[in-house]
Amino acid sequence: MSLPSNKNGGDMQRQIEAPIPWIGMYVAAASFVCSLAMTADLFHGYRTKKLWFPSKYFSINAATLSLLQVAMKLPVDLTTYMWAVTDRLAKVSSLILVSTAMGNFMTSFGSMNIKEILLNVTALGILVITVIVNVCIQIIQTRHFLGTRELYAEEIIASFSILLLFVILSASAIMVPTAKRYLEMKYQEKLKLASEEELEQSMEFENLTTEKLRVMIRKYWVMAETSSPQFVIARSVTCSTSGVICLLIAFILAQAQARMARNGKILSETASNYAWSTSWIVLAQSSGVLVGTVAPAFRWLTAVNFAYSGKGLMSYKNAFKIETYWTQMLMEWKESSLPLEIRDRKWRKVLHDAKGLILNFAIRVQMLIVLFSKLVQLISVCFMSRIILCFHCIKRLKNRSTSGASDIHVISESESGVNTEQDLTRYVLLLEGEVAQPPKTLKNICNKVDKMIEIGKKQQPKNLETLLLKVDNFSSWTEMYDYEEPSLHSPEPPNCWSLQLVILTAIAIALPNVPIQSTSPLLTSVNEGLFYVKLIEKILDRNGVRLNIRNAADAMWVDVELYKKWQHIDLSEMSRKCRNTKEVLQKLSVEAGNIVKEFETNVKDCRIKNPLNWPVKVISANSIYRQIKGNNLLLHESEDPLTDEGFFNQLSTRIADVLAACLTNLTHIITMKCHQNSIEEREKNVHQAALLLGETEGILHILQQRKGQILDLRNQHIH
Structure with missing residues (x-):
C-alpha cells in the first residue's frame, strides 16, 4: 500500500482541520450554557431574597459535568499549537471557569444523599485529574520554551486553584451526611418543643385559626430555613474559603486580559486551528467567570457577617477547634x-x-x-x-433619621399574646461551633414567610369563596357516606370528594332551563375548589387506596370542564333537547347502567371482584348511577317537585357542602406539610404551607363562620 504524496497529505490535513473552528464554537456554546445556568441561580437567589444563592439550576450532576468536560476541550488538547494571545487566554479562561463552577455548585451537595455525593465527587475528580495531568504534560514537554510562552504563570495558578477547590469541595461533601444527621436530631428536639407549645395553647386542628397557623408556620419556617443543608454548607468555613479563591482567580483572569489587551489585540491574534472561534470561547468563558464569581463572593460575605456578630467575636477563643462532624464520616469508614x-x-x-x-x-x-x-x-x-x-x-444613622417609630418585631401580636424575637431564636438550628445568626437574618427569614402568605392572598379563589357562602350542612359530608341507592355491583368502590363534586357538577350542567349565567360561575368555582380537594385527597390517601377513584375523577373532569361531555354524551346538547330534569336524570342513569352492565358481561377476570381495579369510566358510571337514583327518589317522593332551576340551586348547595366538608381538612393539611420529615424537602413543604395558608385564608374564615351559624341554628331549633 503506497503512502499519500505530500500534496495529498497536505490536502487531507486541511480537510481534517477545516471543522475545528466549529468544534471551538461548540466549546463556546457549552461555556455559554454554564454561564446561563449560573445567571439563573443568581436571579433565583435574588428573587427569593437568599443572597447566599442556593444551587438550583447549576448543580453538580451528569449534565453539568458533561458541559464542563466540553468546555475543557482546549486545556486537554495536546496536539494543537496555541501560542497566540487569544489562544493562550482561551486556555486560561477555560481553567478558571472550572474553578468558578466548582465554587458555585458546592452547596448543591446539601440536596443529595450519600450515594449521589460519592458518585458526583468521583466523576468530578476524574475530570479534574484529567485536566491537571494534561496541563502538566504540556508544561513539562514545553519547558524549554516557557520563556517565550505567554500566560504560563496564570495557567499554573489556575490549575492549582482547580486542585485546591476540588479538595475543599470534597471536604465539604464528606461533612454533609454527618451534618444532616446532627441537624435532624436538633430538628426533632425543636419539633417536640413546638408540639408542646401547641398542646399548651390547645391548638387542635379544628381550633386552629389563621393567626395561630401563621405563628405555627413561622416556627417551622425558621427551623426549615436554618437547617436547610444548602444554607448550612453556604455558611461553612470551606464554602467561605472557596469564595475567596474564586474572587482571586477572577482577578487573575481580569489582570491577564488587561495585560494582553495592552500588549496586543486580545480578541484577534490567534494562530491555532481553532481560528476565530477562540475569540468566542474567551467571551463566553469570561462572562461565565464574571457571573459565576458573584455567588461564591456573597457566600463569603455571608459567612464573614455571621462571624463578625457579637457572639462570633467571642467564639474566636475556639476559632481553630475542629468540630466532630468534619471527620465523623471518615472515622466511621475507618472503623467499619x-x-x-x-x-x-x-x-x-x-x-x-x-x-x-x-x-x-x-x-x-x-x-x-x-x-x-x-x-x-x-x-x-x-x-x-x-x-x-x-x-x-x-x-444606624440612616434609620435614626428616617424613622422615629417603634421597634419592628419579628413576630406581630397574635390572639394569644405578643411574641418577640426571642420566641423564634429558640427554633434556629445550628451546627456545633456555629455562631448565632444575626438578628437581621432571623428577621429576614420571618419576613419571607409573611411575604409568601401575602403572595398567596393575591391568588385567593374568589369564585370558590362565593360558592361556599351557600353551605347548608356540610357535617354530614365530612365522612363519605353510603348511598341510599345500592351499587350495580357489590362490593362497591370507595368514595372520594373529588368524584362526587365532578358528578354533581356534570348533572348540574346537563339540567335544562338553566341559564349559562348560572352554570359558568359554578363550573369556575368547582374548578378552583378541585385544586385544593385533590391536594387534600392526595395527602390523606397516603397508601394510594383511592388512587384509581381519584384518577376517574380527573379523567371525568377533563371532559366535563373542557368539552362539557360525559363519556360520549354532550351535556350541553342534552340540556337543550330534554324537556325537564327528570328526563335528563333518566338518560344519564340508563347510560351509566349500560356501561356498568357491559363491563360485568364482558370482563370475567379478577378485576371485577376488586372495584379498585375497575376502569375509570366504569367507576364514574357506577357512581353517577347511584347519585342519580338517589336524586330521582327525592323527586318522586316530593309532593311539590322542584323546578329545573330550583333543582340546580339544590345541587349547587350540595356541591358547596361537599367542598366545605373536604376543605375543613385544610388546617390539618397545612400542619402536615409543616411536619415534613425529609430534610431535603422540608423547606419546600413549609414554603407551600405558607402559600396555601395565604390562598385559603378567606375560605377558612367562611367555613368557621358557617360552622358557627349552623350550630347556632341547631341550638335554637332544639330549644
Whole structure:
C-alpha cells in the first residue's frame, strides 16, 4: 500500500482541520450554557431574597459535568499549537471557569444523599485529574520554551486553584451526611418543643385559626430555613474559603486580559486551528467567570457577617477547634469492616491496614483543609471588620433619621399574646461551633414567610369563596357516606370528594332551563375548589387506596370542564333537547347502567371482584348511577317537585357542602406539610404551607363562620 504524496497529505490535513473552528464554537456554546445556568441561580437567589444563592439550576450532576468536560476541550488538547494571545487566554479562561463552577455548585451537595455525593465527587475528580495531568504534560514537554510562552504563570495558578477547590469541595461533601444527621436530631428536639407549645395553647386542628397557623408556620419556617443543608454548607468555613479563591482567580483572569489587551489585540491574534472561534470561547468563558464569581463572593460575605456578630467575636477563643462532624464520616469508614468477602485472614488484615492508612491520611488532609479554611475566615473577618463596622454605623444613622417609630418585631401580636424575637431564636438550628445568626437574618427569614402568605392572598379563589357562602350542612359530608341507592355491583368502590363534586357538577350542567349565567360561575368555582380537594385527597390517601377513584375523577373532569361531555354524551346538547330534569336524570342513569352492565358481561377476570381495579369510566358510571337514583327518589317522593332551576340551586348547595366538608381538612393539611420529615424537602413543604395558608385564608374564615351559624341554628331549633 503506497503512502499519500505530500500534496495529498497536505490536502487531507486541511480537510481534517477545516471543522475545528466549529468544534471551538461548540466549546463556546457549552461555556455559554454554564454561564446561563449560573445567571439563573443568581436571579433565583435574588428573587427569593437568599443572597447566599442556593444551587438550583447549576448543580453538580451528569449534565453539568458533561458541559464542563466540553468546555475543557482546549486545556486537554495536546496536539494543537496555541501560542497566540487569544489562544493562550482561551486556555486560561477555560481553567478558571472550572474553578468558578466548582465554587458555585458546592452547596448543591446539601440536596443529595450519600450515594449521589460519592458518585458526583468521583466523576468530578476524574475530570479534574484529567485536566491537571494534561496541563502538566504540556508544561513539562514545553519547558524549554516557557520563556517565550505567554500566560504560563496564570495557567499554573489556575490549575492549582482547580486542585485546591476540588479538595475543599470534597471536604465539604464528606461533612454533609454527618451534618444532616446532627441537624435532624436538633430538628426533632425543636419539633417536640413546638408540639408542646401547641398542646399548651390547645391548638387542635379544628381550633386552629389563621393567626395561630401563621405563628405555627413561622416556627417551622425558621427551623426549615436554618437547617436547610444548602444554607448550612453556604455558611461553612470551606464554602467561605472557596469564595475567596474564586474572587482571586477572577482577578487573575481580569489582570491577564488587561495585560494582553495592552500588549496586543486580545480578541484577534490567534494562530491555532481553532481560528476565530477562540475569540468566542474567551467571551463566553469570561462572562461565565464574571457571573459565576458573584455567588461564591456573597457566600463569603455571608459567612464573614455571621462571624463578625457579637457572639462570633467571642467564639474566636475556639476559632481553630475542629468540630466532630468534619471527620465523623471518615472515622466511621475507618472503623467499619471491609465490604469485600475475603476468607483469607492474612489478606483481610493487609487490606484493613491499608484502608486505615489511607483514611488516616484523608482525616489529616480533612483537618488541614478545615484549619486552613478557619484561618482564611479569621483573616477575612479581621480585614472586613472595619468595613462592616462603617456600614453598620451608616445604617444606624440612616434609620435614626428616617424613622422615629417603634421597634419592628419579628413576630406581630397574635390572639394569644405578643411574641418577640426571642420566641423564634429558640427554633434556629445550628451546627456545633456555629455562631448565632444575626438578628437581621432571623428577621429576614420571618419576613419571607409573611411575604409568601401575602403572595398567596393575591391568588385567593374568589369564585370558590362565593360558592361556599351557600353551605347548608356540610357535617354530614365530612365522612363519605353510603348511598341510599345500592351499587350495580357489590362490593362497591370507595368514595372520594373529588368524584362526587365532578358528578354533581356534570348533572348540574346537563339540567335544562338553566341559564349559562348560572352554570359558568359554578363550573369556575368547582374548578378552583378541585385544586385544593385533590391536594387534600392526595395527602390523606397516603397508601394510594383511592388512587384509581381519584384518577376517574380527573379523567371525568377533563371532559366535563373542557368539552362539557360525559363519556360520549354532550351535556350541553342534552340540556337543550330534554324537556325537564327528570328526563335528563333518566338518560344519564340508563347510560351509566349500560356501561356498568357491559363491563360485568364482558370482563370475567379478577378485576371485577376488586372495584379498585375497575376502569375509570366504569367507576364514574357506577357512581353517577347511584347519585342519580338517589336524586330521582327525592323527586318522586316530593309532593311539590322542584323546578329545573330550583333543582340546580339544590345541587349547587350540595356541591358547596361537599367542598366545605373536604376543605375543613385544610388546617390539618397545612400542619402536615409543616411536619415534613425529609430534610431535603422540608423547606419546600413549609414554603407551600405558607402559600396555601395565604390562598385559603378567606375560605377558612367562611367555613368557621358557617360552622358557627349552623350550630347556632341547631341550638335554637332544639330549644
